[in-house]
Amino acid sequence: xxxxxxxxxxxxxxxxxxxxxxxxxxxxxxxxxxxxxxxxxxxxxxxxxxxxxxxxxxxxxxxxxxxxxxxxxxxxxxxxxxxxxxxxxxxxxxxxxxxxxxxxxxxxxxxxxxxxxxxxxxxxxxxxxxxxxxxxxxxxxxxxxxxxxxxxxxxxxxxxxxxxxxxxxxxxxxxxxxxxxxxxxxxxxxxxxxxxxxxxxxxxxxxxxxxxxxxxxxxxxxxxxxxxxxxxxxxxxxxxxxxxxxxxxxxxxxxxxxxxxxxxxxxxxxxxxxxxxxxxxxxxxxxxxxxxxxxxxxxxxxxxxxxxxxxxxxxxxxxxxxxxxxxxxxxxxxxxxxxxxxxxxxxxxxxxxxxxxxxxxxxxxxxxxxxxxxxxxxxxxxxxxxxxxxxxxxxxxxxxxxxxxxxxxxxxxxxxxxxxxxxxxxxxxxxxxxxxxxxxxxxxxxxxxxxxxxxxxxx
Amino acid sequence: xxxxxxxxxxxxxxxxxxxxxxxxxxxxxxxxxxxxxxxxxxxxxxxxxxxxxxxxxxxxxxxxxxxxxxxxxxxxxxxxxxxxxxxxxxxxxxxxxxxxxxxxxxxxxxxxxxxxxxxxxxxxxxxxxxxxxxxxxxxxxxxxxxxxxxxxxxxxxxxxxxxxxxxxxxxxxxxxxxxxxxxxxxxxxxxxxxxxxxxxxxxxxxxxxxxxxxxxxxxxxxxxxxxxxxxxxxxxxxxxxxxxxxxxxxxxxxxxxxxxxxxxxxxxxxxxxxxxxxxxxxxxxxxxxxxxxxxxxxxxxxxxxxxxxxxxxxxxxxxxxxxxxxxxxxxxxxxxxxxxxxxxxxxxxxxxxxxxxxxxxxxxxxxxxxxxxxxxxxxxxxxxxxxxxxxxxxxxxxxxxxxxxxxxxxxxxxxxxxxxxxxxxxxxxxxxxxxxxxxxxxxxxxxxxxxxxxxxxxx
Numbered sequence: 001x002x003x004x005x006x007x008x009x010x011x012x013x014x015x016x017x018x019x020x021x022x023x024x025x026x027x028x029x030x031x032x033x034x035x036x037x038x039x040x041x042x043x044x045x046x047x048x049x050x051x052x053x054x055x056x057x058x059x060x061x062x063x064x065x066x067x068x069x070x071x072x073x074x075x076x077x078x079x080x081x082x083x084x085x086x087x088x089x090x091x092x093x094x095x096x097x098x099x100x101x102x103x104x105x106x107x108x109x110x111x112x113x114x115x116x117x118x119x120x121x122x123x124x125x126x127x128x129x130x131x132x133x134x135x136x137x138x139x140x141x142x143x144x145x146x147x148x149x150x151x152x153x154x155x156x157x158x159x160x161x162x163x164x165x166x167x168x169x170x171x172x173x174x175x176x177x178x179x180x181x182x183x184x185x186x187x188x189x190x191x192x193x194x195x196x197x198x199x200x201x202x203x204x205x206x207x208x209x210x211x212x213x214x215x216x217x218x219x220x221x222x223x224x225x226x227x228x229x230x231x232x233x234x235x236x237x238x239x240x241x242x243x244x245x246x247x248x249x250x251x252x253x254x255x256x257x258x259x260x261x262x263x264x265x266x267x268x269x270x271x272x273x274x275x276x277x278x279x280x281x282x283x284x285x286x287x288x289x290x291x292x293x294x295x296x297x298x299x300x301x302x303x304x305x306x307x308x309x310x311x312x313x314x315x316x317x318x319x320x321x322x323x324x325x326x327x328x329x330x331x332x333x334x335x336x337x338x339x340x341x342x343x344x345x346x347x348x349x350x351x352x353x354x355x356x357x358x359x360x361x362x363x364x365x366x367x368x369x370x371x372x373x374x375x376x377x378x379x380x381x382x383x384x385x386x387x388x389x390x391x392x393x394x395x396x397x398x399x400x401x402x403x404x405x406x407x408x409x410x411x412x413x414x415x416x417x418x419x420x421x422x423x424x425x426x427x428x429x430x431x432x433x434x435x436x437x438x439x440x441x442x443x444x445x446x447x448x449x450x451x452x453x454x455x456x457x458x459x
Numbered sequence: 460x461x462x463x464x465x466x467x468x469x470x471x472x473x474x475x476x477x478x479x480x481x482x483x484x485x486x487x488x489x490x491x492x493x494x495x496x497x498x499x500x501x502x503x504x505x506x507x508x509x510x511x512x513x514x515x516x517x518x519x520x521x522x523x524x525x526x527x528x529x530x531x532x533x534x535x536x537x538x539x540x541x542x543x544x545x546x547x548x549x550x551x552x553x554x555x556x557x558x559x560x561x562x563x564x565x566x567x568x569x570x571x572x573x574x575x576x577x578x579x580x581x582x583x584x585x586x587x588x589x590x591x592x593x594x595x596x597x598x599x600x601x602x603x604x605x606x607x608x609x610x611x612x613x614x615x616x617x618x619x620x621x622x623x624x625x626x627x628x629x630x631x632x633x634x635x636x637x638x639x640x641x642x643x644x645x646x647x648x649x650x651x652x653x654x655x656x657x658x659x660x661x662x663x664x665x666x667x668x669x670x671x672x673x674x675x676x677x678x679x680x681x682x683x684x685x686x687x688x689x690x691x692x693x694x695x696x697x698x699x700x701x702x703x704x705x706x707x708x709x710x711x712x713x714x715x716x717x718x719x720x721x722x723x724x725x726x727x728x729x730x731x732x733x734x735x736x737x738x739x740x741x742x743x744x745x746x747x748x749x750x751x752x753x754x755x756x757x758x759x760x761x762x763x764x765x766x767x768x769x770x771x772x773x774x775x776x777x778x779x780x781x782x783x784x785x786x787x788x789x790x791x792x793x794x795x796x797x798x799x800x801x802x803x804x805x806x807x808x809x810x811x812x813x814x815x816x817x818x819x820x821x822x823x824x825x826x827x828x829x830x831x832x833x834x835x836x837x838x839x840x841x842x843x844x845x846x847x848x849x850x851x852x853x854x855x856x857x858x859x860x861x862x863x864x865x866x867x868x869x870x871x872x873x874x875x876x877x878x879x880x881x882x883x884x885x886x887x888x889x890x891x892x893x894x895x896x897x898x899x900x901x902x903x904x905x906x907x908x909x910x911x912x913x914x915x916x917x918x
Binding site for chain 2: 012044046047050055056061062295305306307308310311327328329330331332333334335336337342344346371373374375403405406407408409410412413414416417419423424426427428429430431432433434435436438439440442
């Protein structure tokens with residue numbers, strides 16, 4: 001008998017899972033239906049700021065595989081512009097709405113995968129749902145922004161929130177020639193970096209002409225009729241022609257909650273086990289809508305990132321295809337580039353580490369991406385967070401010029417294996433003058449952190 | 460009472476050790492004398508090809524710290540142009556020759572560190588010791604090459620050996636405008652890479668106009684009186700104005716051997732324990748002249764690399780300064796760039812793995828350094844070598860455009876921790892479109908290798 005897998009959400013997690021399930025079981029054994037609210041499948045949401053910023057020419061470039069390709073090559077019945085509006089876990093049916101034709105119908109399932117992604121944070125403020133205000137979550141969002149820019153030919157933009165997306169969008173708007181105000185509630189941009197590393201990011205933004213308003217609350221968005229006029233903030237009105245929300249995203253678990261599928265009280269993400277099963281029989285979850293285990297804090301987390309969506313989708317899909325796979329958790333690794341500065345982080349920051357119950361010691365070093373004498377060597381800062389006494393690596397952060405940020409991956413591999421900084425400083429990393437000082441920045445960071453651990457013992 | 464540490468060799472290992480020993484014990488407790496045959500201390504030998512190739516302007520750029528700086532800042536009595544010619548381990552004295560004044564004298568020690576480095580391989584062939592033939596080991600060697608190039612204004616160069624140094628020197632000679640022939644005994648350049656990855660390197664060399672003669676033996680170097688004329692090879696004479704030896708280097712353990720300090724029969728390097736002690740009381744060794752433990756092959760190795768010299772020197776120095784440190788071994792990690800192609804390797808190649816008693820399976824993948832749609836994304840190849848059945852990572856190799864080679868560090872960290880490729884494929888590595896596809900090349904390599912391990916089980 002043919003079993004039926006229904007997937008809700010056709011981006012990274014949903015389509016990775018569908019593909020993997022198909023690899024495990026052919027069309028005779030497993031029918032696969034995917035419902036996707038938007039027009040696209042398997043797209044790079046992370047690429048949207050670069051599409052807006054004219055680094056990437058074409059929307060189609062951001063689509064890894066189209067719905068038709070999934071249908072033709074993998075016999076996956078992808079139905080776009082179709083929104084799941086309810087789940088009956090007892091009857092094992094999903095209620096869906098065909099957004100173009102306006103009709104609703106029920107689809108039955110044997111196994112259901114929730115891959116509903118994340119929703120951009122929208123504070124409950126006046127005017128935020130009005131015209132000219134945009135999130136950056138889907139390609140349709142990106143298209144809406146571009147259509148608005150074409151239509152209203154703006155001069156000024158306000159970006160709310162100075163996290164990854166906010167910074168990337170602020171830069172994209174500057175590239176397009178707009179005056180950009182960036183409003184951030186906290187005392188620095190990029191709060192996923194420790195405060196001592198954030199300065200270089202703020203300087204770079206300043207150098208590009210972005211006006212950064214820190215410790216500033218947004219009070220609302222003001223319109224004149226249908227026309228956007230300004231953003232009201234705690235430091236006054238910022239006149240603008242377009243508003244971009246860069247406040248990050250939270251798990252979109254509405255469907256799960258309504259269906260009685262448990263979500264984590266702290267994260268708002270669907271609770272899953274290591275195989276991506278929810279607590280309801282026959283229901284699975286993967287990607288941004290699900291919780292993940294953070295391997296260093298040892299707590300559940302919700303992190304909206306394509307890497308995690310792909311990996312958890314793959315694990316769910318292997319299991320749904322009759323195989324066995326587990327997802328071992330995350331480290332909170334992330335990189336970006338804003339205004340020419342590369343930024344990377346993994347594991348816990350200093351404060352995070354304290355909150356997680358560790359006693360951290362830290363070391364911050366100034367070094368270079370290449371041999372000091374190499375013509376285009378760039379400066380970089382490395383901060384390493386280690387546990388008192390044991391010296392266990394807890395996290396690392398890097399900020400610097402070209403060639404800085406991917407070094408975070410080596411820290412991530414060390415962190416994954418619960419290495420101490422003393423062990424790490426001896427690892428046989430590569431060296432050649434065009435790529436590294438003879439002690440790679442990773443090793444220098446580990447050495448200085450080990451010195452700090454020893455000094456702390458003496459002190 | 461003041462103890463006396465004598466160090467023979469003032470480059471990376473010797474000076475790292477001297478510095479560390481000084482950190483551990485002040486001048487009242489420990490007198491430190493360093494004998495160095497050449498003019499320089501602590502220089503970047505790896506930078507010499509780039510000095511010749513005019514990427515680096517000045518010899519002084521390659522010197523990390525001068526003898527005078529060691530004397531002034533760390534009270535280390537560095538005596539350059541002073542060659543150690545014999546050791547009496549019973550009397551605990553070193554016989555040295557002052558090369559400029561021609562006199563010899565004995566220096567007594569309580570502890571002796573041998574950091575005599577490596578000597579470039581010079582096959583025993585006619586003419587090889589004649590004028591116009593150069594090794595590339597010390598800054599003095601580099602200066603000798605440059606002086607020769609200035610004096611004879613050459614048109615043609617022959618490089619013997621297509622390893623790291625040979626390739627880098629061939630490129631440097633092309634940059635200077637010479638016609639370059641590169642002669643290599645084996646069937647491909649860069650034999651530290653598996654054969655299937657070497658093709659791209661050969662293509663890149665060809666693209667730069669380097670004439671590569673593979674499977675070609677050098678029979679001798681021919682002179683007309685004092686003038687270099689040609690290199691005689693198994694495929695005929697190659698006329699030339701300068702010959703560079705790029706045949707790699709072997710441990711320079713002559714002093715140790717003559718003093719009865721045991722060297723490894725396979726490596727020719729001084730046998731040391733994890734603290735860098737030789738088998739003779741009071742005698743230590745570090746850097747290129749010493750053996751290292753290879754963590755994957757589980758055999759002793761001799762690898763002439765600044766990274767290892769710095770690390771083993773540091774370990775020796777901590778111990779000599781009254782502390783405790785051990786050196787955990789190497790992976791054989793190395794990177795370089797030749798003719799625009801980045802190359803990296805760590806662990807064992809396919810053949811190495813078989814020789815070490817492993818049953819390897821491999822996977823080679825074509826991927827990109829950045830998101831596929833990113834404007835200047837470059838292609839790269841990743842080969843992963845894993846153990847049959849267990850899936851344990853044994854080695855990895857990468858070849859590709861800008862941004863490829865430092866990824867080998869992540870493999871190195873995984874290899875260090877004896878991860879399986881199944882574990883590795885889930886590691887939380889970073890992603891952003893300017894830096895990586897959503898599955899980083901490291902993860903794609905691990906995934907395909909795990910597929911290969913599973914297919915091998917089925918097969």
